[in-house]
Amino acid sequence: MRKQLTLLMIPLLALAACGGGGSDGGGTVVPPPIDTPGPTPSPTTTPVPFPTPTPAPGDFLTAAASLYATLPDIAACQPGVLKPAVTQQLLQTLNAVRALHRLPPATYSAADEPGAQQSALMQAANAQLSHTPPTSWRCYTAAGAAASGSSNLYGGTGAGLGFYTDEQIVAGWLTEVQNIVAENVGHRRWLLDPFLGSVAYGRVAGRYQTSSRADAAAIKVFDTAGPAGPTGPLPDYVAYPFEDYPARLFDPSALLSFGVISNKTSKWGNSNVDFSGAAITVRARGGAMLTVSRITYDTQGYGLPNNLQFAVSGLQANTVYDVTIDRVNVGGTQRSYNYFFRIVP
Numbered sequence: 429m430r431k432q433l434t435l436l437m438i439p440l441l442a443l444a445a446c447g448g449g450g451s452d453g454g455g456t457v458v459p460p461p462i463d464t465p466g467p468t469p470s471p472t473t474t475p476v477p478f479p480t481p482t483p484a485p486g487d488f489l490t491a492a493a494s495l496y497a498t499l500p501d502i503a504a505c506q507p508g509v510l511k512p513a514v515t516q517q518l519l520q521t522l523n524a525v526r527a528l529h530r531l532p533p534a535t536y537s538a539a540d541e542p543g544a545q546q547s548a549l550m551q552a553a554n555a556q557l558s559h560t561p562p563t564s565w566r567c568y569t570a571a572g573a574a575a576s577g578s579s580n581l582y583g584g585t586g587a588g589l590g591f592y593t594d595e596q597i598v599a600g601w602l603t604e605v606q607n608i609v610a611e612n613v614g615h616r617r618w619l620l621d622p623f624l625g626s627v628a629y630g631r632v633a634g635r636y637q638t639s640s641r642a643d644a645a646a647i648k649v650f651d652t653a654g655p656a657g658p659t660g661p662l663p664d665y666v667a668y669p670f671e672d673y674p675a676r677l678f679d680p681s682a683l684l685s686f687g688v689i690s691n692k693t694s695k696w697g698n699s700n701v702d703f704s705g706a707a708i709t710v711r712a713r714g715g716a717m718l719t720v721s722r723i724t725y726d727t728q729g730y731g732l733p734n735n736l737q738f739a740v741s742g743l744q745a746n747t748v749y750d751v752t753i754d755r756v757n758v759g760g761t762q763r764s765y766n767y768f769f770r771i772v773p
Contacts, residue, residue, distance in 0.1 A: 487591075488643075489635065492634050495510055495514050495633065496509060502552055507549040508634075509545070514629075514631075528674075530663040532660030537628045541630060543571040544629055546572030547575035547579060548632040549567050551644035560577060576646065580646070584644075586640060603678060611724055617685070617731035620732070623656075623732075625658070626653075628652060661692075686765070687701075688734055688756060688758055688765075690734075696729075699734060701756065705757060706756050707752075708738055713747075721738065748769075750766070751766065
């Protein structure tokens, strides 16, 4: 049976354990783990199976092989080694996304890459995603398990599995449209964490068993050996989408989100934001007001420890939308925020 790409987040890590699939492909996502301190959710103990996919075109094995300096061998529990150009491009993609939100760039922690690669191998070898993989898993390593607990995860397996670029994987983590944890944008929050200092990336893609395919990726977003963030000045808030935003990094069915950076020196100083009285208005510039629904908020530690998320009906490409978020209580002071976005080709 063919199975599709899946996303799993870390426990307020990045998706309870893993993170997204391609922006134009299927998959499932579970919220990342929560970076303590902060309210910690009940851990996900049951690995998440991959859903049945729609066959995707392309020469999967050839494209997969092009990623590696040393090819992985899933059957032999060999994770392989990614080409430096692949990890460099992944970091460039991440930082290009962060720049869209006026966020400082992250650095790359090469010391954490072997653990991330072993995490990806474990997810691929077991055709499941878990932030807390059991020692009974095939290809289990302590380093891979540790990385699984602090990473956004992605994975898929099956004879019809198509190849997803690393940018598509990042887009899946951003849009969250395949997240099996309803109304959770934890993967996105980790990638857009203002205090993100460094990341490491692992990906294992290749032949699975005899005649099938497997692909899994992990991006480690906290507890890295690299420098802590932020690495530059911070804006006053993080909104998704924001200003002119590439269509390839957005999905019309995606939840929009907003977080306040009230304290630019302490991550956990940003849990003093209360959205309970907030009023959200989204209007096409020079036109009608749009319907806003599915409004939720929290102060959990998925990246920035405050988050307001909501759905907007009827969004169109190449249209400027003005967003106003009134009555936000920040440390006892009521504030209002205004920004715009436009989805562009």
